[in-house]
Amino acid sequence: MSKPNAAKHIFDDHDRTLIGLLRQDGRAPVSKLAEIMGVSRGTVQARLDRLLASGALLGFTARVRDDYDTSHIRAVMMIEVSGRNTTQVINKLRRLPELTALHTTSGKWDLIAEIMVDSLADFDRVLREVRVVEGVLNSETSIFLSSV
Structure with missing residues (x-):
């Protein structure tokens, strides 16, 4: 039997609250989550189990400030793609390990x-490599200076 699709999971207010609390502190004890939500520990545990089983909740992780590691340069690059080359451009850009995430978007820019x-x-070097990809028409890049 296949795992249910997270996209089909219907979130209620308690699910959204629980997910929001976990985004703030993924290490929060179930008892603390229950206290904040005003429900029993068993209710929180059952919801966590259901969210994990459905794939809606993938796990728990530590959140680290983006500027915690100052040894790296971080930036965002908006990319305009010519014609119908988006899929080919995406495939080529995915090969660049320095691109930590790639997003499609609406508006003037096709990719971020x-x-x-x-x-x-x-x-x-990375800017040059992106700009020579066939199908990249234009780009604009901003370096992150600090997180506020």
Whole structure:
């Protein structure tokens, strides 16, 4: 039997509250979550089990400030793709390990790439590599200076 699809999971207010609390503190004890939500510990545990089983909740993780590791240069690059080349451009960009995330978007820009590199020389190289990909018409890049 296949695992239910998370997209089909219907979230109620308690599910949304629980997910929000876990986003703030993925290590919060079930008893603390229950206290905040005003429900029993068993209710929280049952909901956690259901969210995990459905695939709606993938797990628990530590959140680290984006600027915690100052040894990296982080940036976002907006990319305009010519014609109907988006799929080919995405396939080529996925091969660049310095692009930590790639998003399709609406508006002027077709793609948004998140970049993480160790040096300005690496940053310059990645920008050049992206701009020479066939189908990339235009781009605009902003370096993250600090998180506020």
